[in-house]
Amino acid sequence: MSDDKHKPEIDEVSGVETTGHEWDGLQELNNPLPRWWVWVWLISIVWSIWYFVIYPAWPVPGGATEGTSGYTQYKELAESQAEIVARQAAYLERFEEASLEQIVNDPELYAFAVAGGASAFKDNCATCHGTGAEGAKGYPNLNDDDWLWGGRLSDIHQTLEYGIRADNWDTRMSQMPAFGKDGLLNAQEINAVVDYVLGLSGDEHHGDAHGAGAEIFQQQCASCHGTDGKGLREFGAPNLTDKIWLYGGDHATVYETVYYARAGMMPAWGGRLDENTIKQLTVYLHQLGGGEESVSNDEQEAIKPANH
C-alpha cells in the first residue's frame, strides 16, 4: 500500500470518492467521519485520565494506586453496614425491653426477630442443624413438633442460653445408661425391649404389649421415658411413641441406641452470642412450625403429672 500512488476513484452517482474496495459490484464510499467524533474520542481519553487519578486504578505490587478521592469498596461496605446498624438501632431498644411473648405479638418486632434470627441461625447453627433447620442423624429437625426439652418460647430460650450437656453449670443434663455395654441387659433382653419400643410407635411387626420386652421396659426405661413411652422433657427423654426417630427407627439402630446409649450435645450460646441474638433465634426457631404455645403455670402443673 502506498498512498502517493493511490488515484482516487469517484463514484458517478454521489460524486464521492470510493475506497477502491468492491464486493460483487458494490463499492464502498469513502465519506469522512464527522470531526466531532474525534473530539468525543479525545474527551473520553481525558475522562479516563481523570478517572485514573481520582479512583484506585493501576495495579502495583502490593495492591493498587489509591486514587485521590480515597474511595475503596471496603469503605463503601463499612458505610452501608453502619447504615444498617443505625437502622436496626431503632428497633433494638424496644426489642431489648420486650418479653418473648410481646415480641411474637408485635408485627414489627416479630419481623425484626425472624429476619435477625434467620441470619444468626445460618452463621451459628446451620453447621449441625442444616441451613433449613432440617437436622440430620443425631441433630434434631427443628421444623417438626417433636421436642426433646420443650418447644415453648421459654424452653427454646433456655436450651439456647445454656446448651445441652454443655460446659455450663446450668446446662440441660441427663444421661441414658449404656444398657448393653455396661452389662445391664443381655442381647436377648435388648432385642425384646427394642421390639417392644418399635411396637409403641405403631410398627405392626413388633410390639407384644405383654411380653418380656414390655416388662423390661417398665423396669429399665419407664422412669425416664414414662410408663406409656411418651418421654419426659425434664430429662430430655424422647417420646418413643411418635413417628420421629432422631438416630433412626430400624431395629439395628434402636438396638445400637439401647446398647451404647445416646447423649447428644449442644454448646451453650449464652457466652457466645448476645442476649438480643439469642432472643431473635428463639423467635425464629419457634415460628419454624413446631413452636408450642406458652402456658400459664397452673396449666403447666396440670400437664406435668400426665407425663409421668
Add this chain to the structure above:
Amino acid sequence: MSKKQSNQPTTDNQSLLGYFAKQEKVFPKRVWGQYRKLKWAAMIVLLGIYYCVPFLRWERGPGLPDQAVLIDLPARRAYWFWIEIWPQEVFILTGVLILAAIALFFITSMLGRVWCGYACPQTVWTDLFVWVERIIQGDRNARKKLQQGPWTWEKFYKLTVTHLIWLAIAWATAGSFVLYFNDAPTLVKSFFEFDVSSTVMIFILSLTFSTYLMAGFAREQVCTYMCPYARFQSAMFDKDTLIIGYDSERGETRGKHKKGESWDNRGDCIDCTACVQVCPTGIDIRDGLQMECIACGLCVDACNNIMDKVGRPRGLVRYDTANHMAAKVKGGEEKFKFFRIRTIYYGALLCFVGGLMLYALLSRAPVELHVLHDRNPLFVQLSSGEIRNGYTIKILNKTHDHKLYHLSVDGLPDAQIDVSAAGDIDADSLYVPADSVSSYHINIRSNVDPDAPRDIVFTLEDHDQEVRDTYDAKFITKRK
C-alpha cells in the same frame, strides 16, 4: 437526473483531524406556508403537553398521589390518569413501546418520515432553538454574517443572550422531566427554596447540558449520524409512500429566469436555492430522496412561495409518491394508494397489539396471589405421622381499601393451614392494607401417605367473595 457536483465534505489531509469532516453549520432561513404552520402547531401542542402535564391533578383517594401522570420510583408505582401500574405489570410499558414502534411503521409507510419532521423531540427542540437564534441574531444571512464574522461587541452580546436563553429552555426541559418522577408543585416549591436533593440536581444538570448540546449544537448531526430510526425508516418505504420530492421532469432544465422571459424550452426551476436555504438539515432536495431528509416540508413551502412570485403553478417540490409522480409523467393521473398490503398488515398489527393491551388493562385483577414453596426443608415429618409443607405466599391488594382475605387449599385430604405470623392470624383473615403487598409464611399439614408430589390449588378470596385468585402448587411428601 442532472449532473451533480461533488458534495463530498472538505477535508485536508495535513493532520489527523484533517481526515475528519468539519460540521458545516446549517443556517435555516425563515419560511412561511402550510407545512411551517403545521410544524408550529405541532411544536406548540407537543411542548405544551411536555411542560404542563406534570401539573395536571387526578384525585385518587387518601394517601395516594394526586398527580395525573407520575412515576413514583420509591413506591414502585406508575400512574397515568385512571391507570395504575405495579412493577409486575411493567409488561404494559413494553406493550406501549411495541405499539409505538408499530404505529411508527404504519405512519411511515403511509406518510413517510412525518415523525422525524414534526414530532421527534430532536426536531421540536432544534426548531425552538433555531427560532430563538433567529429572534436574537436575525435571519439566515444576518446569522451567517454574525457568526462567521470577527468578534465584535454586537456578536458578543447577541451570542451571549442566545446561549443564555438556550440554557434557560434546556433547564426548563430538564426540570420538567424530573417533575414526572416527583410531585410537581412540591418540587417546584422546594426548588425555589433551594431545598432539592442532589439526585434531582444531578438529573437536572445533566439533562440541561444534553438538551443544550443536542438542540443547540448537534442538531441535524443527531439525525444523520446517531439516530437508528432515521436509517431504518427507509425500510418501510415503497413507491406509494408519501415523500418530499422534486419534480425534475417539470423543473429541468433549471436556470435563472428574468421577468418577462419565455418559459418555453426550459424547466420551472429558477435555481433560486430557496429550498436549500430553508432546509434544517442543509441538503438539496433536488438531488432526490436522501437519508438526511426529515420530511418537514419546509422546502415545499419555500418553493411554493417562489412559484407564486414567478407565476408558475405550485408543487414543483411537493409531498407525493414515487408512483404518482411517474404516472403524471406518462400523462395519467394515478390515485394515492393508501390501502396496500404493507399498510394493511401494519394496521392489522396495530389493532391486534392495541386490542391485547386493552384486554390486559381491562382484565387487570384487583388481587393477585403468589405462592413459593419452601426450598429447605421440602417437607417435614410430624410426630403424629402427618406431613407438613411450608410456603411463602404474597398477596397483592391492588384496591384502595384494606382487605381481609380467606385462603383455602384443594387437592389434599384434611388439609390444615397454619399461618406463622405475629399475633393470632389464621387463614380465614389474612390482612392486606390498601394498595400494598403482604407476605405470609404458611404451613400445610395433611395426613397423606408418602407418594409422588401432589398437585394442589390455593384459592384466595376476599370476604365479600368479590374477587379471587388461584395458584397451582405442589405438596411434597417424600424424598426421591
